[in-house]
Amino acid sequence: MTLSPRILIADDHPMLLRGLEDTLKFNGYNVIASLSDGATALQMIKELEPDIAILDIEMPLLSGFEIIQKARLQEIKTKFIILTSHKEKGFIAKADQLQIDGYVLKDEPFEELKNCIEAVRLGNCFYSNSFTDIIDNQVKPELARIKQLSASEKIILGFIAKELSSKDIAQELSISIRTVQKHRTNIISKLELSENEVALKDWVREFQQFL
Structure with missing residues (x-):
């Protein structure tokens, strides 16, 4: 019997999506759904109420950020991890503003995503080291200038x-x-x-x- 959290994943790149699903399952995680567009991902999050949803940012119909915003408005209890290639200040600032549970970069080893999942399932937040560096050294000063x-x-x-x-x-x-x-x-x-x-x-x- 698995003690793994129920995980939904969504990414519009088929090979990356399949690779992520296979890697998660190989490491003992319970992947309950694998989707390739944002609208379907949101619908399945509503229906299945996974413990954790791992989302890309840019997807057809709804972005990862839009899914999270809509899910929270509906008080869905799923926790969200963004898995993305985006290191731009604007994306990271948005993730910080939404107080997303986890933010991991695709070019990091799987161990980083594993650490993120384990932290999030325990009710903690987990961000890639580069995320924290950009927030502290680039995004926060930028937001201060906006004021x-x-x-x-x-x-x-x-x-x-x-x-x-x-x-x-x-x-x-x-x-x-x-x-x-x-x-x-x-x-x-x-x-x-x-x-x-x-x-x-x-x-x-x-x-x-x-x-």
């Missing part, structure tokens, strides 16, 4: 996220182009970005969800 932005600057960033030009933003807000450009300069300074549009647009792509 320095004024309401007007956040609105300007919202339009930049939509790839509007300074002229278009000025028209939308009924202000002068010069005012928009002044806001851009202040934003770049507060966020400690290099003086170019590419750096600002890259930042917006990662962090607009926190504005």
Whole structure:
């Protein structure tokens, strides 16, 4: 009789999904479902109520983050581990914000995922070492800089996220182009970005969800 937690896994890459399932079973884990899209994964989480769900972030129909948000709104008791290749600050900041139970990178050895599962089943959180380093040294300072932005600057960033030009933003807000450009300069300074549009647009792509 197995004492393993009931585990559901979801990843949209068939070979990775099959490899993960086989490795988990070989190590004595009880895999009760293996899915390749987010919507089906969420439905099966509702029906099967696994102890742990191991999810990729980017999947068709629903992302791993969206599954977790919807499951928690419905007070599903499943614990969630993100298993991903993403090391970008924006993804890690989102995982931290959602207080996900575990976050492990795919390029780490299986032992790291095993340690994560064991920690989570005991009610603890477990994150890859690189996750903690990025949170402490990159994400937290970035979020602190966001708090320095004024309401007007956040609105300007919202339009930049939509790839509007300074002229278009000025028209939308009924202000002068010069005012928009002044806001851009202040934003770049507060966020400690290099003086170019590419750096600002890259930042917006990662962090607009926190504005």
